[in-house]
Structures are given as C-alpha cells and as structure tokens.
Amino acid sequence: MLKLIKNGEVYNPEPLGTKDVLITGDRIVRVADNIPVPQQEFCEIEVMNVKGLKVVPGLIDPHVHLIGGGGEDGFKSRTPEIRLTDLTTAGITTAVGCLGTDGTSRHMTSLLAKARGLEEEGITSYIYTGSYQFPLQTITGNCRDDIILIDKVIGIGEIALADHRSSQPTIEQFKRITALSRTGGILSNSAGIVHVHVGNGKDGLGYLLEIAKNTQIPIVQFLPTHINRNPDLLDAANEFIEQGGMVDLTTSSTNNPEDKQVPASKAARTLLDQGASADMITFSSDGMGSLPQFDDAGNFIGLDIGSVKSLLKEMQKAVLDEGIALEKALRFVTINVADILKLEDKGQIKEGCMADLTILDEQLNVDSVLARGQLMVNNGEPIVKGTFED
Template identity: 35%
Template sequence: MLLLKNLPIYSPAKIGAIDILICGQKICKLSKEITLEGVEYDTIRFDPEKHFAVPGFIDGHVHLIGGGGEGGYITRTREGTPEEFLNCGTTAVLGLLGTDGITRDHTSLLAKVRAFREKHISAWMLTGSYRYPIKTITDDHMKDMVLIPEILGVGELAIADHRGSSVTASELKRLALDIRVAGMISGKKGVIVCHMGNATEGMTALFKATDDGTLPASHLIPTHVSRNEKLLEEGIRWIKEKHGFIDLTASEKTVKVLDELKRELGNLDNVCVSTDGLGSLPVFDKQGNLKELKASPVDGLLKTFKGLLEQGFNIEEALKPICTVPAKALGLNKWGYGSLSENSPASLAIFNTETLEIEVVISLGEIVVNNL
C-alpha cells in the first residue's frame, strides 16, 4: 500500500490537493484526508504549490520490437525498453508491426508486450501489419482477438501507401466488421489502426467503408493524419461527418496542428497523438527510392504535453490527445485508463509545477521513476 499525501491531481478534470491511496495496482481511495491504522504502508508527502499529478500517458502506436527495414537489413530499428517510456510519463503502450511483417512476427511482439507488463507498464498489441490479407498468430484475425487478451485489433494496415496492398473499401469494411464482432465476444472495443500514406486516394476507403452506416467509424483509426494538408483536411471531415477518431504522429509541428484543430473543431475530443516510437522515419524520392531513415523517438507525448501548456492550453485540455482520447479510441477507458479515479489503474505522472519536469512516475502501483 502506498499513500500519496496532499497532491493536486487532474483526473483529467482539475481536483484540489487530496490524498491518494494505492492498493496493489489500483487506486482504492481518493479523499481530502486519508488516515490508516493497523496496516503497513508507505507515504510520500507533496507540496501542493510545487507538484501536480496527471494520469499516465497512453501511446497508441509503438514499434516495441523495432521497425524499419525499407532500406535493407541494416536499416532495421532497435527494440524498445519499458524504462525509456516510463521516464517520459508513458505508462501504457500499444505495440504493432509496420512494413516488415516477415522478419518480425507477432509471437515476438506478444513476448515483448508481456515483458513490458512484467516491468509494470500496461501493454497491448495489434495483429496484422501493413499487408493485406493480414498475418496473424492463430491464422485467423478473429481468433487472435478473442483468444489472446493482449490483442486489441488489427494494424497498422497500410492505406494509400506504396508499401501497402491497395486495400479496397469492401475489404476494409469486411475486416473491420470481423474485428467489431470479435471485440463483442472478447469484451474489447476492436479497432483497426490505418496507416495513412501519401497517395492521392487518401482516406477514400475509410469513408466508403462507413458510408452505409453498418460499420461505426470509431472502429477505424487513421494515423499519421498530419503528414500532409489534404490528409489533415480529410481527418477533420472524418471527425465532423463520421464522429471518428484521428491520430497524429508527434513531431515538432504537432502543437501547432493541435492548436489549429482546436480552433477548427472547437475541442480535441476526437484527436489522439502517438509517437510511432522506434518505428522508421523514411524519406523517399519521387521514384519511391529510400533516401534517408531514422528511428522515431519515444518522448513525443511528453514534448506535446509541455508544448501545449506553453501554448496556453489548460492541463485538462492538454491531456486529451495523449491520454483521455486514446483511452476512448482504443476502448481502454472501460478498464479505467485515461483517468485518476477510485478503481482505476494506479498509473500517474507527478510534475514539478514550475519546471514541468517529471519528478515521480507510478505505474500499476509501482514507483518506477523517483527524482524527488
């Protein structure tokens, strides 16, 4: 048991300085004053003028076992470690495969997800990769969803990209309906993360797949939506017309894009940000030849959070794209992720109010970072 005393929290709504009692992996009580008698527990006392706590960040797009490979074997990116995410306040991750679903496979990804869990970081994965028909663990994507607890859906499935399989709207719709039903059976939401490329067809397949109303748009999450202006415009239309979610890949322009989206949409209630962490950042010439490749950093959510606060966003609004909305988009809010409340996972980041530096990270009830 761990008692945090006199700590201002954002749940994500602003709450004054309170006590938080953590029992195992859960928050078991939030109250103005908590006293315990007859039990052993640890206590950390905070200065409410110097600290505040937020729910741990949720990174919905991570290449946990590395990515890349578009320029040959030497361009494969490295695997990730739980510590590098936790140091950035990220306490939940969703792992996936991208271009290379051949030399990297789902059993290795599943093992990595379980290794992350053993290090007290919440972790899930997607089955499939860029290619269609998709590769799976059980040879059936619905079985993967139903029988493997860590699998939340399919992705990242390449749409409008020269590295994809030219997935049609009908193929996308059939796959998404399967995942939706598998989600019903397994108690999950069921999503397809759609990697959006630069090809001119853009999000056409997503709009067509949902046009007759059979498939709710919330099951399709287009990612990398801010890679060009046309795609971002389609993403805005996806939210306005379909009430779906979009995902932006964290970069130096993300804060500016989020500011523009808030002005256009009125809020960020359907906008996620993820890092594409440890995936490849390739640059191709007009003929499709690889010119340059780097690995994506994993600290993009932290940089986005700080950048939004510096831009004048309040903390609750700044938490939406990196915590609150990803939890809803992926269906993790069902299990209490994206908030700090009684019975929610005890995963939170505690910041210094003046410097905005992380001083403590608690993930699933364990103190994993302590810079006090």
C-alpha cells in the same frame, strides 16, 4: 503495502485541485482532500509528499513498435526493441505495440512475447494483430480469432492505406478486415479497433469515410494515425471528425527541414481552432518505428527513428507553446486513448482505476511515475529497470 500520495495538484484529467491519492496494491482506492496517514501498526505504508507537483493519469501510447520496425534502407536499418525505461521515463504506463512495414522478419508471436515481457516488468501492454500488408499476419490464422482468444490483442493495425508501401487492398477487402475486427471486439468485449496508417496518397481517409457512409460499421471503429503528416491530410481530417471519428496525431518527426509534417501540438491547435472537440484527438509516438524519407519520385533519401519521449514533449508544447489548457492536452494522451481502446480502468485518477500515475513538475517534466501501483521513476530517475538493462 499502502501508498499515499499527498498534496498533489490532481488532474483526472480535468483539474480536481489539491488532493491526496490512496493506493492499495495496483488500484486507486480513494481520492480526497485530506487522507490521514494511518498508524504504522495498522499496516506498512509509503507516503509521497508531492506538494507543488501535478499528479496526472499515466500516459497511454497507442502506437509503439515494441520489437522495432523499419528496414526501408535494408537490413541494417531495422530499428531495435524498446526498453522498459524508455517508456517509464517518458511518463508512459500503458503501450500498444504494432509491427508496421516489416511483416516478414518481424512476427506477431515475437510482438506478443514482448508485450507480455513488459507486463512482467511492470507496465501494461497490448498489441494489434497484422501489419501494413494484406493478407494480415496473425497468430491464430484469423484476425477475428486473435482478438477473441488472445487477451493482449485489442484490434488490427497498423494496416497501411494511401501509401506506396501498402499492399493496396481493395475497398471490399478492407471492409472485410474491418468487419472481422469489429466482430472480434464485440465477442471479446474489447475495442476491435482498426488502427490505420495513412500515407501521403491522394486517397487519404477515403476508404474509412466510404465504409462509415455505406455500411453499418460506425466510424469510431477506426483510429487513423499520422494525420498530421502533411497540411492537406490534416485539413481532410475535419470531415472525418465531423462524422464522429477520432484522429491520431504522430508526435515523432524526422530531422529533415523539408518534411511537411505538422507538429502534433500545432496540429491539435489547428483542429481545435477549426471546431474539433478535444475529445476527438489522440497523440501517439510511433516510438522505435523507422521514419523514412522519400522524394517525390518515391526514392529513399533518409531515415530517422521515432521516440516515445516525443509523446510527452508534444503534450508539453501543446500547453506551453500553443496555449491549449492542460486538462485538454492531457486528454490526447490519457482518457481519449483509453476510451477508443476500451481500457476502462485507464486514463483517469478515480477510485477503482489502475494506479497508473505520472507526476509532473511545473514545466510538465516527469518527476515520478507509478505503474500498477509500483514506483517506477523517482525524481526523474528510473528505479525499476528492464531485465537486461544496466
């Protein structure tokens, strides 16, 4: 079947104006000013007239706890698995899964199985190997081998630094992990990215800057996340960006009014005002991850849960509240993520790319979503549900 999306305001993510988009199977085959509707005798074709709506690349979320996370308040605080419609109704067509704090009762094989299940249900999913702790939890016994041999594994993460929940690896241990990840990426033609959870500790981005300065490993090997967790860390991100690194801002936040986290939309505005290029910023949701709160002495005081819906929400706020141009804000959740994760057919609307499209109304709310050419959400309602969803 062909699908023809007509009269949409298309963003690639730069604005292309009013265009038609033709899809065959799971691929975009043409983007043009006007694509005539073929005669029905030619083949079966589905036409969507989206006049007045914005057609943007499907959102990519590079940090989701697909099988849940948490546990900072005991076993009862383990967060649940994500559902397909949690992602699609948030405009997300590609998600990257990670374990997080709990590398004991959560397992890499379970994460891999969940990623494959989401793929069978209709979206694209990848994973990082490892968790907060060192030595890393892996599938094959070696993080490099995981990246080389398992197609869904595109890097290591989220490994924790500058955090009291980290296993406190030495700089030499962390160099070794990074080198293995880079080699795995080179040999498999994948990102081999090291996705780093950065906590509130004073070390901050120190390890990453030192490795980039004193080894042959480039700074783009890292994607540090939670960079907006406090104003000091956000300030420190400037040096990282100046050295050519990309930073990831977390869109989920706690309900604690005393939380020092800077909203991702506001943090992006700050970085841009300080001279950062929009190409150097990504957003991620931390969806289904636990958001624990600790006092200054390290005592647990509360827990919230991350939401994938925050990804679109903070992108909206970046445009509507912070005055960031839509084509720049879209980069944070589309092409920038695709570039650093080496997802070459994602993040754009052009011929040959995967037919992942999110269609937004004037207020940037989700109207429809197509993932790999399949209509998943229509008029804001999911029409494809996960296997065990009601």
